[in-house]
Amino acid sequence: MRKGFTRRPKVEEPAANHVKNYITPSGLERLKDERHFLVTKDRPAVVEVVAWAAGNGDRSENADYQYGKRRLRQIDGRIRFLTKRIEAAEVVDPEAPRTGQRATRVFFGATVRYANAAGAERVVSIVGTDEVNLDRNHISWASPLGRALMKAAEDDEVVLHAPGGIETLNVLSVRYERIPVEPFREPHSPEVFTKET
Structure with missing residues (x-):
């Protein structure tokens, strides 16, 4: 063979x-x-x-x-x-009680307010890859921004290595609260075609 x-x-x-x-x-x-x-x-x-x-x-x-x-x-x-x-x-429930560093540092489920070098502020919530919704500022924990913010605390500076270049961000606040995810909605006009009778 x-x-x-x-x-x-x-x-x-x-x-x-x-x-x-x-x-x-x-x-x-x-x-x-x-x-x-x-x-x-x-x-x-x-x-x-x-x-x-x-x-x-x-x-x-x-x-x-x-x-x-x-x-x-x-x-x-x-x-x-x-x-x-x-x-x-x-x-991972963002509303679950947290103690110590888990309450003050950025981990999965955190809602983070940060500012870039120009002073422009933005608020993002760190969610799973299946929950990303940029219109709601929900970013993945595996994204470049999510990874840059991980384990940062209030007043920390982090370096973001993005496709557009390197940027320094200042973490202004870290909080854990409910993150409203868009619920699944059945399609209004299903792709299923109807048979002729």
Whole structure:
């Protein structure tokens, strides 16, 4: 047998390579709500249309069938992604009581007010990667700004290494409070097409 056709056993990834999915309680609820919607409403509706389209004859030229199957693959992929994120979730409640440095330094769930060198102030909340919403100033703990602010305390200066260059920021305040995450909303105009009756 030639070398090119030998199969190598799969090496399992060590558990240390798996990154925890830090998330707030409301962020986790949002992921669960989206998965519930996909499993109980969106997917069954598409399955019904695909079944109807399959009964209409030649599937190779049946646009409803082809689109429906593609949509099912997208939904199934999203359900798998959400399930993995939910299973890896490490819930951190920003409102939980904190003592010592955990109450005065920036960690996951902190709301931080800082100023740049020009004196412009900004307030950001440090959330999980699934909760990022720049319109609400929710940044990821893994972002360049999130990493720069980590473990800083009030009146500390931190250096931000951003794609646009290096910037010095002054931390003005650190507080822990509820971070309102946008709840999951069912789409108003679902992508599911309706079968003709």
